Amino acid sequence: MTVSQLMISEFGEATRDPDPMHVDPEWAANGPFNGTIAFGFLTMSLLTHLLHDVLGTDPRRHDPAHGYYLNYGFDRLRLVSPVRVGSRIRGTFRVAEVKPDAKERSIVKFAATVEIEGSDRPALVAEWLTVWVPPEQG
Numbered sequence: 001m002t003v004s005q006l007m008i009s010e011f012g013e014a015t016r017d018p019d020p021m022h023v024d025p026e027w028a029a030n031g032p033f034n035g036t037i038a039f040g041f042l043t044m045s046l047l048t049h050l051l052h053d054v055l056g057t058d059p060r061r062h063d064p065a066h067g068y069y070l071n072y073g074f075d076r077l078r079l080v081s082p083v084r085v086g087s088r089i090r091g092t093f094r095v096a097e098v099k100p101d102a103k104e105r106s107i108v109k110f111a112a113t114v115e116i117e118g119s120d121r122p123a124l125v126a127e128w129l130t131v132w133v134p135p136e137q138g
Contacts, residue, residue, distance in 0.1 A: 001046075001053070003038050005085045011042040025085070038083035043114055043124050050091025050114065065135055072107060072129035081121040088117040096127065106132040 005025060012023040020027035021037060028036040048071070052059055062068065083089060097109040107129060114124040 002088050003083050008036060008038050011039055033082055033084060036085045040079040043083055047112055051093055054091055054093055067132060067134040069130045069132055072131045075127040077126040079124055081123050083123045090115050
């Protein structure tokens, strides 16, 4: 997927963060990245979309009667490289661990990476936790 200025600016509006490094291309042109970069939190928030893209699933078509995944946080996360406006990114995911929690739900840890096309260094590396909530516990 391509990270556009519109996407970055709308994220800044939604989170009430007017940092010009992200939302003002004219200002950012004189900065260390020669243009705007995505918010780190935007890159993080795209993990769900990138995972669905890798799995080929559409969350709008998921039947909640079968249970559902919730974001459970991170054991580790690093924002390694900035995502410049116009960059193409993709996610890679590997199930690193599955274990039950106290309620017998499944905690799934993904080793997640957000790669930037044409870059040797990723934008993000993380140990991302999700919890599978069965329908009877929802």
